[in-house]
Each structure stands twice: as C-alpha cells, then as structure tokens.
Amino acid sequence: MEENSREDNDIVIEGMMGYERKDSGMSVDEYGAMIKEPLLVKNRINTTSQIAIVGANVCPIESLDYEIIENELFKQDWRSRKKSEIFHYVVLKWTLALLIGLGTGLVGFFNNMAVENLAGFKLLLTNNLMLKDKYFQGFAAYAGCNLVLAIAAAALCAYIAPAAAGSGIPEVKAYLNGVDAHSILAPSTLFVKIFGSIFGVAAGFVVGKEGPMVHTGACIANLLGQGGSRKYHLTWRWLRYFKNDRDRRDLITCGAAAGVAAAFRAPVGGVLFALEEAASWWRSALLWRTFFTTAVVAVVLRGLIEFCRGGNCGLFGEGGLIMFDVNSAKTTYSTADLLAVIFLGVIGGILGSLYNYFVDKVLRAYSIVNERGPAFKVLLVITISLLTSCCSYGLPWLSKCIPCPAYLEERCPTIGRSGNYKNFQCPPNHYNDLASLFLNTNDDAIRNLLSSGNSKEFHLYTLLVFFVAIYFLGIITYGIAVPSGLFIPVILAGSSYGRLVGMLLGSLSDLDVGLFALLGAASFLGGTMRMTVSLCVILLELTNDLLMLPLVMLVLLISKTVADSFNHGVYDQIVKMKGLPYMEAHAEPYMRHLVASDVVSGPLITFSGVEKVGNIYHALKITRHNGFPVIDEPPFSEAPELCGLVLRSHLLVLLKAKRFTKQRVMTGSDTVRMFKAHDFAKAGSGKGVKFEDLDINEGEMEMFVDLHPITNTSPYTVVETMSLAKAAVLFREVGLRHLCVVPKTTGRPPIVGILTRHDFMPEHILGLYPHIKPHK
Amino acid sequence: MEENSREDNDIVIEGMMGYERKDSGMSVDEYGAMIKEPLLVKNRINTTSQIAIVGANVCPIESLDYEIIENELFKQDWRSRKKSEIFHYVVLKWTLALLIGLGTGLVGFFNNMAVENLAGFKLLLTNNLMLKDKYFQGFAAYAGCNLVLAIAAAALCAYIAPAAAGSGIPEVKAYLNGVDAHSILAPSTLFVKIFGSIFGVAAGFVVGKEGPMVHTGACIANLLGQGGSRKYHLTWRWLRYFKNDRDRRDLITCGAAAGVAAAFRAPVGGVLFALEEAASWWRSALLWRTFFTTAVVAVVLRGLIEFCRGGNCGLFGEGGLIMFDVNSAKTTYSTADLLAVIFLGVIGGILGSLYNYFVDKVLRAYSIVNERGPAFKVLLVITISLLTSCCSYGLPWLSKCIPCPAYLEERCPTIGRSGNYKNFQCPPNHYNDLASLFLNTNDDAIRNLLSSGNSKEFHLYTLLVFFVAIYFLGIITYGIAVPSGLFIPVILAGSSYGRLVGMLLGSLSDLDVGLFALLGAASFLGGTMRMTVSLCVILLELTNDLLMLPLVMLVLLISKTVADSFNHGVYDQIVKMKGLPYMEAHAEPYMRHLVASDVVSGPLITFSGVEKVGNIYHALKITRHNGFPVIDEPPFSEAPELCGLVLRSHLLVLLKAKRFTKQRVMTGSDTVRMFKAHDFAKAGSGKGVKFEDLDINEGEMEMFVDLHPITNTSPYTVVETMSLAKAAVLFREVGLRHLCVVPKTTGRPPIVGILTRHDFMPEHILGLYPHIKPHK
DSSP states (O other): OHHHHHHSOHHHHHTBOOSHHHHHTOOHHHHHHHTHHHHHHHHHHHHHHTGGGGOSSOOOEEEOOOSOOOOHHHHHHHHTOOHHHHHHHHHHHHHHHHHHHHHHHHHHHHHHHHHHHHHHHHHHHHHHHHHTTOHHHHHHHHHHHHHHHHHHHHHIIIIIOGGGSBOSHHHHHHHHHTEEETTTTOHHHHHHHHHHHHHHHHTTOSOBSHHHHHHHHHHHHHHHHTTEETTTTEEOGGGGGGOSHHHHHHHHHHHHHHHHHHHHTOHHHHHHHIIIIIOSSOOHHHHHHHHHHHHHHHHHHHHHHHHHTTSTTTTTTSSOSOOOOOOOOOOOOOHHHHHHHHHHHHHHHHHHHHHHHHHHHHHHHHHHHHTTOHHHHHHHHHHHHHHHHHHHHHGGGGSOEEEOOSSOSSOSSOOSSSOSOOOTTOOTTEEEHHHHHHSSOHHHHHHHHHOOSOTTSSOHHHHHHHHHHHHHHHHHHBTBSSBOBSHHHHHHHHHHHHHHHHHHTTTTOOSOHHHHHHHHHHHHHHHHHOOOHHHHHHHHHHHTOGGGHHHHHHHHHHHHHHHHTTOOOHHHHHHHHTTOOOOOSSOOGGGGGOBHHHHOBSOOOOEESEEEHHHHHHHHHHOOOSEEEEEEOTTSSSSOEEEEEEEHHHHHHHHHHTOOBSSSOOOHHHHHHHOOGGGGSOOSTTOSOOGGGOOOOHHHHTSEEEOGGGOBSOOOEEETTSBHHHHHHHHHHHTOSEEEEEOSSSSSOSOOEEEEGGGGSHHHHHHHOTTSOTTO | OHHHHHHSOHHHHTTBOOSHHHHHTOOHHHHHHHTHHHHHHHHHHHHHHTGGGGOSSOOOEEEOOOSOOOOHHHHHHHHTOOHHHHHHHHHHHHHHHHHHHHHHHHHHHHHHHHHHHHHHHHHHHHHHHHHTTOHHHHHHHHHHHHHHHHHHHHHIIIIIOGGGSBOSHHHHHHHHHTEEETTTTOHHHHHHHHHHHHHHHHTTOSOBSHHHHHHHHHHHHHHHHTTEETTTTEEOGGGGGGOSHHHHHHHHHHHHHHHHHHHHTOHHHHHHHIIIIIOSSOOHHHHHHHHHHHHHHHHHHHHHHHHHTTSTTTTTTSSOSOOOOOOOOOOOOOHHHHHHHHHHHHHHHHHHHHHHHHHHHHHHHHHHHHHTOHHHHHHHHHHHHHHHHHHHHHGGGGSOEEEOOSSOSSOSSOOSSSSSOOOTTSOTTEEEHHHHHHSSOHHHHHHHHHOOSOTTSSOHHHHHHHHHHHHHHHHHHBTBSSBOBSHHHHHHHHHHHHHHHHHHTTTTOOSOHHHHHHHHHHHHHHHHHOOOHHHHHHHHHHHTOGGGHHHHHHHHHHHHHHHHTTOOOHHHHHHHHTTOOOOOSSOOGGGGGOBHHHHOBSOOOOEESEEEHHHHHHHHHHOOOSEEEEEEOTTSSSSOEEEEEEEHHHHHHHHHHTOOBSSSOOOHHHHHHHOOGGGGSOOSTTOSOOGGGOOOOHHHHTSEEEOGGGOBSOOOEEETTSBHHHHHHHHHHHTOSEEEEEOSSSSSOSOOEEEEGGGGSHHHHHHHOTTSOTTO
C-alpha cells in the first residue's frame, strides 16, 4: 500500500484528511491502515478518467508553492535583510532576464540556422537528383534523409527525455498555473527539445519550431533560475534568492515570452502571448521585465542575422526566421470584401475546432501506442515520417506543369533550395506548383502561399490537395515522440485554405489572394488556439503591415467565437488530456451550491506544536501530503488552536538536522539560531532532502522536535461554510497550494481539513456529487 | 457629530470597530457618543495629510463591491436562473461592448472634427490678418478666440462638472481599483468632458485630447452599463443584470481601452493601455471583449474618415486623428547610433521625472486657488490662456526667417491652416520655423517635428525655445479647470527635445532627425507615464513602422528605469495627491511585521441574526459603515457565531419595505418570497434608497427584522494573527471591500473587526505605528 500510494501523484492524495487521529488515539500505523479504503476510492475517481490516459508510467505531478511561507525563520531573515541584499536581488532579477533573452535568442537563431542547413542540404540533394531525371533515387534520398532525421529526433525523445515530445506550451501553461509535471523543465528536456526540434523540423514533418521554442525558453529560464544544474555540476551559489517557486514562475514567464519572440521575431507578440495564453498570474512589474527580455531577444536576432548576411551561416539567409511580406496597400474595403472575410472567418473557425477535435482523438489513440515503450514510439515516428515523405514527394506528381509566367523578378524555375517555382518533373521553363509547396521548408511554403500579386501562381486544385494533405498530416503528426509545434501546421493549413477561398471568391472581392491567405491563417489560428490580441500582434510583426489590422482582428474575433461554441482551445484540451490539474480563472457555476466542507474529506493528519519525531517520521512515510496543520495544545496554549501549516520539505530538512529534545519543550529560539531561511529554500524539482535520506534511530523516534520555527503562521483560511466558488476564487487568485478550512462553531478541533488544487477539480467534485449537473 | 461624520468619506470611518456594544449593553445612542473620540483621531490622521489637499468641498469617496454577495436571495436567484437568461446576459455583454465601441468611436471622431474646425477657423483668421500685415489685430484675434474658447471650457468645468477637469485617467484608474470618486462617471461629467476637451484643445492650450478620451470612454461605458441615466429619464430595464460593480468594472475597462483606441486610432494599443495602466484586475475573457470594443472603434473611425475624404467635414481631413509618417528605412545601427539613443533615453528619463515633480508641485499650488470657488477657477484658466497666447504668438518673433528650400513637394510658405512652413511675419518665399510649431494645432506641430528628410528644417535655437516653452507651459497648464490630457504635451516636449538632440549629435549618428524626434517622444512618455508595452504599441500604431521597434523599446526601457529611481509615474502621483485610497498590487515590506489585528480598531457595530429595527436604524444613522457583521446568538445557534455580513444598501432596502415582526422570530423564507435578488441590485452612484428615505415610526422601532436572507454567508475572513501583508494580498487580489477578522482563540466573540481598503493605506498604518520605517 505504501509503495502504491507513493506511485500516485501527490495531488490525488493531498485531498484526504480528517481529524480522527488525535481523538481516537490510534497509532500512526493503525491510522495508515485505516486510510486505505478512502484512498482507493479517491484514486478510482481520478485515475480512471483522467490520469490513466497519459500512460502506465505516470509521472508524478507536483503543485508549486507560490505562497510566501511566513514562519519565524522567514521573519528573522526578513528583519535582518540589508539594503544591499535587496539591491543585489533586483540587479540579479534583471541580469537573469537579460541572460534568458540572450540564451533564448541564441538558441532560436541556432535552431533556425541548423534547420535551414539540414533541410537545405536535403532539398538540394533531392533537387539535383531530380534534375538528372533520377526520380526514384530522388525519392530515396528525400525519404532517407527524412527518416534518419526523424529517427534521431524520436530516439532523443523516447530514450532521453520523454517530456520533450509535443509542443510544450500546454506544460508551460500548467507550470505557470502551479502544476509541475515531472522533469518538464529539466536540463535533459532542454537538450532534447532543442535538437529534437531541429531534427524533427528538418525531417519534413508538418510541425513547427514555435511551440518548442516556448518550451525551450522556459527551460532556459528554469535552468538559470535554479542556479544551474547540480547534476551537471553547474551551480551558482549567489542565485539562492531565486530558490522559490514564486521567482521561478516569473523567470519562466519571461522565458516563454522570449521563446515566442525568438520563434517569430515578434517581441511585442511574445509579451502578449505570455500574458494571454501562458501566464495565470500577472503583475505590471512582470510585464516590464518580460518586455525587456523579448527586446534582448530581438536585438540578438537582429545582430546575428546581420552577421549572416555576409554568407557566414551556410544555407541560412535564404529562408529562416520567418518575416513575410504581405501587400495590402488597399485601405478601403467594399461590403463584398467584408462578407468574404466574414465567410472566411466562420468556416475557418469551424475547421479550426474540428482540428482540435481530431488532434484530441489522435492523441488518445497514440498514447496507447506510446505507452508500450520507447521502441514503439520510434516505430510510430518512422511510420508517420514515411507517410509524410510519400505525400510530399508523391502528391506533386498529380499536379500539371505550369509554364513560367513572363516578366518575373524571380528566376523560374527556381534554382537552389527555396523559392516559389520548383521545377520538379516538369520540362524547362515550367514549374510544378504543388512541389513548390511540398518540397520546401514549412517557412518557405508559407511564404509562397502568402505571396501577393500573381493570383494564378497556384491552381485551385493544387491548393485543395495541399490543404487537405496538410490538414490531416498536421493532425496525425502531433502526438508522435518528436518536439512538435502547432503554430506552423495551423498557419500552413490556414493559409492554403485562405488562398483557396480567395481564388474561389476572386470575382466577388478584389482583395489580394495573398491577403486572403493571411486571413485564412488568422482564422485557423483563432479557431484552434483561441488567442486574440497576441495572435493579432504576432501576425502584424510577422507581416510588418499595420494596415491590415482591422481585417485580421475581424477574422480572429469571428473564428474564435465560432470555434468556442464547439470545444476548447487546443492547449487547454491537451492540458486536460494530460491530467494536469489546471485551475481555471473562474469558478464553475455548480460550485456556488457547495460549501468548502462538502469537498474536504478525512482523515486529516495534524501535528502538535512540539511533536514526537516518530509521529512525524511515520506521517511522512505513509502519506505524500505536502502540508500538515500544526495545532498548539495545552500546555502551550489554553485550548487547541491552529498554529499554522508546515511543509513536507521543511519537515524533512528539520528531521535531517536531528535537533531533537528528550522532553516536550519549545526550543524555537535555538532552532532559529541554528538555521538560516535559505536552508529551507526550495530546491529544484527532484533535488532537496528526500524521505529516503532520513536516518533516524529507535531512540530518536521517541524524542521531540519543536515545529514552531518552521510553521507558516499565516496560512490562508476559509470557514467551512464558505461557498466553494468563493474558496476557489481565493485559491486561484492568491495562488495557493494549501487552503485551511476552519470550523464555524466553537468547541470543535481548530481545523476541519485542507483544500488543495485537486479538491477543486471538476472530476473530484462531480465524483463526490454525481447528481450535480456540471453546467448549472 | 452626526452631521460631521456624514461629511467625511465613508472609507475613513469604515475603519472603526470593536465588539463592546453587546457586552456592555449600551444603547446605540450611548454607543454613538462613545465612538466619537477614536473617530476624530482617525480623521486627523487621514484628512490632514491626504484629503485636505483636494480642497474644502471634499467629495465623498465610495469603495466598490466586487465581491459576489452570496446571500439567500442570491442563491435563490442563482438556482432559478434559466438558460435563456444566461444567454441574454452574454448577448447583452457583447452588445454593450459593441455600443461602447460605437459610442466612443463616434465621440472620438466628433471631438477631432470639432477641434480641427474650431482651431482651423481660428488659425485661418489669424493667418489672413497676418498676411495683410495686421499683426496686432492678428494677435487680438488669436488671443481673443483662445480666450473665448478657454472661458467656455472653464465655465463648463467649474460650474457644471468639476470632476471633468484634468486628465481623468487617474480617476478611471482608481475606479478600476475599486474607488469611486464622486460623480466621476456621471452623465454631466461626460457632457462636460466632451465639450470642455474640444474647447480646451481648440483654445490652443498645451493639452491633449487623449486622457479626456479615456475618461469619455469610461463615462460612456458607465452610462450604458447603468441602463442610462434615471435623472434624464433614459433607462433600459433589461440592463438590470449589469447593476453591480463587478460587471460595471468590466464595461469601464472596455470603455477606457476604447478611449485610447479612439484617441490614437490604436486598437491594440488601447487594449494594452487598459491592461497595463488602467485595470487592476484582469481576466482573459476581458482581454477578448476589450479587443472587440477597440476593433469596433477602429472600424467606426475608418468609416467616418472615409466619409470625410469627400470634404464633408469642413476643415477636418487636413490634420486630425494623428497618424504620423516616420521614415526609418535604415535597419542597421552603428554603435554610435545606439550610444546616442541611450543618451537620449537617460536624459529623457530625467526630464520626464522632473516633469512629474513639477506637475505635482503646480497641482498642489493650483488646488489652493481652485478651492476658493468656481470664479477663481475660471480666473486661473484666463491667466494661463493669456500666457499661452502670448508665448505662441510672441516667441516666433524671436526666430529668423528661413528661405524656403528648393525642390519641395509641399508648398512653401504654407497656404492655409496646417503645414510645415508658416509664413508669419516673413517675406514671401521665407518661413518662420517657430511659427510652424506654435501657430498650429498640437497634432500638426508633432507631425512637423517628426517629419524626416530635411534636417535643416528647424533651427537648433528654434527647437530649444520651443522645447523650453512647451515643457513649462505643459506643466502649468495641467491642473487648471479644463479637461486636459498629458499625452500630447509630453509628446510635444519630447519630440522637440529628441529632434534637438538629433541635430546636436547629427555628426556622430546617422539616424534621421525625425526618428530622433520620435525616440525623444518615447523617452519622455516613458519618463512620465512609466508604461512600456502599451506605449510601444501606441507609438507603433501612430507611426505605422515596425522597423523602429527595437529602438523604441530600448528608449522606453531606459527612460522608465532612470525615472523610476526618482519618483512615481504621473498618474500614480495624481491618484495619491487626490487622496484616492489606491490598493497597490504588492504589499509594502513593513506590512510583514504587522498582523491583521494590529490595524483593526474598535468599536465594532454588529447585528444579531434577527435584530431590533431601532438598533439598525440608529446604527445606520450614526455611522456610514457599509458593512455590518451579523452574529447568530442563542436561541438561533448554540454559541455566538459569525453568520456573515450585511451591506448598508441592502439594509436600507429591507427597512424601506417594513416587513417587521413583533417577536424575535426568523421570517427568512417569507422575505425570500417577497423580494427578488435584483431588488437589492446596486443602483448607480447617488441613486438607490437613501437613509433619508426611511420613515420608521416609534412602534416599528421596537419591532424585529430577520437579516438572514440578506446576509452574505460567505464573507472572506482572516485570522487576527494573519500577517497584514498576506491579508493585503488577499484583499487586493480577490477585490474586496470588507475583510472580516476573526479571533484565533476560542471563547471570544466571533469577530474581531473588519478590514477595509483604508486600513491598508500607508498613511493609516504609519499613523498608528510612527516608529515603522516605511521602506524596511
């Protein structure tokens, strides 16, 4: 049982509590036996519906402590804090923001350069073989390169850091909401995310590097904030100020913004992305620091691109670091134009929400394969890679050759890697328009789709084939064990859809087809991701044209509204599917019918202000609770009263130090002198004192330890009759991990239970009260 | 005493409480006498330092109730809520957002058109007289027009709506923080704000129409949200859903964003302004609705400008609705360029913080004059108007005539109203560069300063004179009884400063002087307003050039950092000076040394669950408390326990209905049947049942009334030993008006006191604990 409960994630178990122990006088072991039953019941409620989906090897999920633990040690530290220390802290904060910007900017650039060179080499090789009419060898070279790169990416993901697969944005979003999935920001994840993303994108998958960049930025921020990695002997001692979840959260918000800024060269868009999609708590001061970080990213990228202009970066420079030129000199729109745009938005919203629906289904199907082990993951990747290669190389054969248009600035057919007019199998002076889209990097394909002026560049039929292929390739690619962003697939599908609609409606509206393609991309983005302002600004920064702002806004608003009536945004969906207990900003309506005590369940483990070591040891052993209420009892107080809350991690440090006494006496001042506040600072995930590190002998088990110095004497409390909805608002707005529920009437024990994140999850509440209708 | 306490603002008095009444068995009248002393002490602490400044005729300040009052009536209403009602509510929310966008867009356009026509007429008149060499008549016409317009604006402000003076942004900011200054969003304020701003700007004052537009947007939102104005018989009954402070806050956030969007034609900038500067609470859903509102504004403006292109709007179209064209085709910067920009930012930051310092001093000086009455206000406006006219007309005489440059696209000297090359006193084919800046609307002057290409267009000396004049005119103009925005004066001063620096450093840097002017404006904006992302986006949208983004970001970051080390942002300063109790997002460091019970003071008025009517009547009479704890006592409960909190406004409605009983019995279900939740909905400010409306006879005074149905049974509580800092975080993050402090130990009365906004104000806390060092 103990091993079993250890396997489960802590938030599931934190929910159980009650107050029987002290009253019934059971030993901790008996008590351990007693709680088996409710524990199992609870697990059934949660694991079957939610957590089972992520697979057999469930990763432990930790909640984060954003609350300031105001115990005696903290207060002592606070009182003795010198002005110079505060100054150092501020300087460090900004230095870290600078370093995050620099790091993310460099990685973003490196990522782009590597992709451009790898993919460029592959495409040139294929092209050269095709020019010599060696079509089969061309396919072999193309598919072979793709396969090798895909296997490399998959092997990294499957064997080194499984957490690096996928977009990473949902996990970062959950982290910033207070949920730490296992090793999601670990250095190994960072490494795999960077190289896996490079190989995956270069392998021709319909994936983007944007989501992975966000995750990369967050990982870099976490690495810097933790003072390096102890595992790899990279630590800086002076970063101890940042050893808490609060400051780490801020750094990771900066990192996520820097990631978007680096991916799209969109500094303002990055800030807005962090604000609108990623962060759950926001402060004005953070806005400013995030802005600084993204500005640094922009400067770094600009400098490096300048450096590359001299041809120092291999094939980089022809494409890479997307910046599209869309021409919309037209500033007045007719009613027909607007109707066309509204139509585009509505259909885009429907297709976007359908995309989410399919992604969800495919992810659930894949998780069954992926659970079987790393080898199966790699096999799945190989399958998808071959399928993608066949589509990319095979489908262009369906397309007819188009004679090159006269009077063209570009060369036609294109020589080299990127460009609008791929020759493929066509005779000289002809181009294959489908090959221009498929046999290109994704960035170049988007650039081609957004190109304005020549509305005849692509056949209707070509666009239709490309749209259908990319729409479904995008859906089946997300979820394989490769770092895979969703932005680029969605933009690709959206812009081909938009251009298609533009051509179909060409007679009605005189907007440019390139502009239609952009609006199509906007409608798909709005329909899948459901962001508004940040997408709008990102698109503006990508296209460098403010005049199309009203149309982009219109399309985004329409497609989001339409899609919202069907399902949730794709990131929210993935967060939910992964079983991450995400606290929504608003309370669910049915919570108004419940009060706090309705969802709190027993039994509860509490400690006395001065507690027997053995009791603490056993409580830590049999549960994975992270917070324990401390009750002061006579003779330390007149009646039992709630002294506060101790954290598991603090108890472990205290027990490790073995400052015990034979008698039940308060030794607070002694402890305060012995420890410093940062001895209890939160180590990075997976570090710090563990239960296994404790080595307490029989004699010490009978001794006492004073918990007062490490007890947070200001825990947030709600009365048991408090409406659950209002308790949820408090929990979420203040960013809590534990919320104490106190009795309303006097003469009862001073604490009824503790509410944790898990107790607010709809699955938990609706499991307890099946008769409640969720939407009432 | 009663009358006296009535004069003070409620938040001052809400602080007093205690629990003596029930125990000592005093009658309410004796009790009323008893609380006199602490009341006066309290008042002394606050009024002298803070509130006195705004003048003798102190306006009452109300806190807003953002908390959902979960009483029985609410729960009943919630249970019986139909799906169609929720749907109506959502549709209404969006309809209101649409209407706010439409209204603000129309007003913004009307404002611009009126200003352009009024100022244009004035300038043409002056110009024509000057052309005939009638210089004195020219001055008379110019100064006369200015004076008439100024007196009109001042009279409106002084006699009809004093709240309309000034920028309005600080008040809107305070409102969104939970502080309702008297009639700040009233219909009369809206009227005066619109016309006062038009007259003020047309009168040639160094004021902008941007701040007033924000206030206007907020007023429009409030008017719509209140279901019209009952005073003017414009009400819509179906808006009753929005009769609460929570929904009103959301609407007003939309209104503020719409104001910026209309002022600058910057929809994204508007959203970001609302987010960064105006709003204290923010939700993702609100981001989207705000974005929709600003999109509507953008569409309305675009449509109207299109309409005016045919010359339908008089003199509008030559200037108006600022959209500057800055040319920065250069995308690479040398080190010298960057150093120049950094220098610009540092000095801009210093000058910006100095600007704030002077504005504060001048405001304090003016408030002494303004307190004396409306006539003095008008006199002050007349003085400043004459001074401004003298500067504008007189200073250009110091400037030498410059021969018109050859090869110019524009006509030189300028014919008509706006343009770069004003003839003034010069011979033909010459222009007076200082007159081009002074004898223009502010928008046109900025456009001239930002014009690129010709770096010799303005003399160094001219720019210096203009900069100094505008810097000080801007300072002395803010604070007079005219709606006056701060954006334009700051941009004017900043861009002349920037262009000046650009000319001085011209040999070192090869950035354009127009770009320098823009960066100078950015540095001043950063130095005074201390916004970052929103200013950046507003400047982008104004200039329609994304390539200068990195430089603008750099300058903003530097100037804000520099200025922050001297003082606070100008809006924060004004909020503080007006004595508005603004809750900061972070707790002050010294609050960690205090606990909740340290700042709660007695005595406290509480009610029984079923209370004698007379007691309630007298409590309402002698205090202006807005929340009263309700205690259940035997026989209704076993021991005294906290039942919840009733609001003053709810008590008034209940007493007005006169459903009293002879005996002390619970009649809850009866009451629930009698009332509907919206009978207790919050009316607009100044409306609803007042104490004077009650008419209770002697017999009724001895009867009882059941308070349970209107008692909020889920008030937020903190234990008395809770750290004040953490209580402040709760208060601010959840958006409370009352926070109940409960005892830690049992056997005491169930409530210790109530914390209100005022109890968290530094003035209050430092008044109670003078030995605390504020920055420790």
